[in-house]
Amino acid sequence: MFVVEDFIGDSKVGEVVKLESNGNDLFTLWILRAFLSVFVPVSTGGTVSFTALDDTGASRTFKMKFSVAGTFSHIFNTYACSHFVRVRFGRDSTPPSRTNFRLLQETYVDVNTRISLNEDAGYILIEGTAIFPSDTTVCEVGLSLGATVSSYNVCGEFLIDRTVLDPCRTVPANTPYVVRYRLQV
Amino acid sequence: MVAVRRRDGRVEERRIVVDKKVGDNQSEDLVTLWAFRLVRCLFAEVARGGSLSFSFTDIGGASRTQVCVSGSGVFLGAGCTDRFLFIGFGSDSTPPSRDNYGLLGELARVRAFQQVFESDLRFVIFGSWSPDSGVSVCEVGLYLSVCDSGNVARFLLIDRSVLDSCINVGAGEAISVTYAFQF
Numbered sequence: 001m002f003v004v005e006d007f008i009g010d011s012k013v014g015e016v017v018k019l020e021s022n023g024n025d026l027f028t029l030w031i032l033r034a035f036l037s038v039f040v041p042v043s044t045g046g047t048v049s050f051t052a053l054d055d056t057g058a059s060r061t062f063k064m065k066f067s068v069a070g071t072f073s074h075i076f077n078t079y080a081c082s083h084f085v086r087v088r089f090g091r092d093s094t095p096p097s098r099t100n101f102r103l104l105q106e107t108y109v110d111v112n113t114r115i116s117l118n119e120d121a122g123y124i125l126i127e128g129t130a131i132f133p134s135d136t137t138v139c140e141v142g143l144s145l146g147a148t149v150s151s152y153n154v155c156g157e158f159l160i161d162r163t164v165l166d167p168c169r170t171v172p173a174n175t176p177y178v179v180r181y182r183l184q185v
Numbered sequence: 186m187v188a189v190r191r192r193d194g195r196v197e198e199r200r201i202v203v204d205k206k207v208g209d210n211q212s213e214d215l216v217t218l219w220a221f222r223l224v225r226c227l228f229a230e231v232a233r234g235g236s237l238s239f240s241f242t243d244i245g246g247a248s249r250t251q252v253c254v255s256g257s258g259v260f261l262g263a264g265c266t267d268r269f270l271f272i273g274f275g276s277d278s279t280p281p282s283r284d285n286y287g288l289l290g291e292l293a294r295v296r297a298f299q300q301v302f303e304s305d306l307r308f309v310i311f312g313s314w315s316p317d318s319g320v321s322v323c324e325v326g327l328y329l330s331v332c333d334s335g336n337v338a339r340f341l342l343i344d345r346s347v348l349d350s351c352i353n354v355g356a357g358e359a360i361s362v363t364y365a366f367q368f
Binding site: 026027028029030031034035037038049050052053054055056057061062063064066068072073074075076077096097098099100101102143144147148149150156157158160161162 | 217219223224245247249256261262327331333334335340341344
């Protein structure tokens with residue numbers, strides 16, 4: 001289940017369910033592992049790994065993000081690029097499309113977007129916050145990933161979600177507005 | 186879906202996986218498209234030394250094509266082995282658990298094949314096995330051969346499903362399994 005929740009101050013305004021939960025099974029666990037590895041930020045030259053049991057029952061380590069010198073072209077190569085996730089805020093209410101590659105009227109990007117894992121509950125949270133200096137209308141939010149988008153050393157960012165809020169939210173000045181993406185097994 | 190081809194040519198089909206959906210059917214939903222891309226990379230079949238790439242538009246509007254499977258010693262790579270999928274057939278009917286790392290009564294493991302329908306956000310993985318003698322198949326599984334961080338080939342169980350009732354498959358008959366991923 002992929003849920004977008006938004007909060008003004010401590011009060012939840014609403015949520016948009018993006019994916020359905022399909023139970024606590026092995027396949028779903030693998031999807032969570034994959035997505036967690038994709039979203040976990042890592043600095044240039046860093047590594048993101050996970051462990052799993054192979055078919056003999058032995059614990060093995062697998063690298064999802066890695067640093068390989070030279071000209072190794074791979075979206076998860078960290079040799080020249082840091083990898084990150086960002087929550088984005090905007091004011092356009094045009095219905096979302098799979099061809100969207102940015103928010104249509106972007107007003108703010110949280111470059112300190114936080115990601116956390118709750119293993120017991122089996123979900124990851126990605127949380128972005130905006131504090132606007134004046135009353136602001138937010139109609140669209142988005143999620144982007146930073147990665148190696150070309151060759152081994154071209155760093156870039158791409159939008160992986162654009163969600164339109166209905167109705168648009170009116171956020172009072174100087175009040176934290178939080179958008180939380182929850183990916184749950 | 187599991188299908189058995191009997192010696193007289195009849196094909197008996199049984200649908201066993203009805204709720205393995207990881208996305209919904211929002212054809213215009215961007216995150217569903219990305220979920221498809223990422224899961225596609227996760228399960229990609231790539232021969233040893235090969236690579237897989239996909240195209241997308243970055244946030245500046247530039248069209249990009251980047252590799253998502255390639256290299257040695259990485260999960261999304263094929264530097265140590267053919268990164269292939271396999272279907273397992275087994276005789277144990279113990280309910281599945283996320284702690285399973287292999288079929289509990291494995292009888293055979295065969296190479297699976299994959300077809301991708303990108304426009305429909307759908308891909309299927311299928312495999313078929315003909316036992317030499319009669320068997321009872323109660324469980325099926327999906328395995329992936331990958332490289333660990335030391336660039337050593339490993340088999341990982343990605344799914345184990347137990348049939349609602351075991352299927353008897355005779356010598357000369359064939360049982361096939363299809364995993365269908367619809368986003």
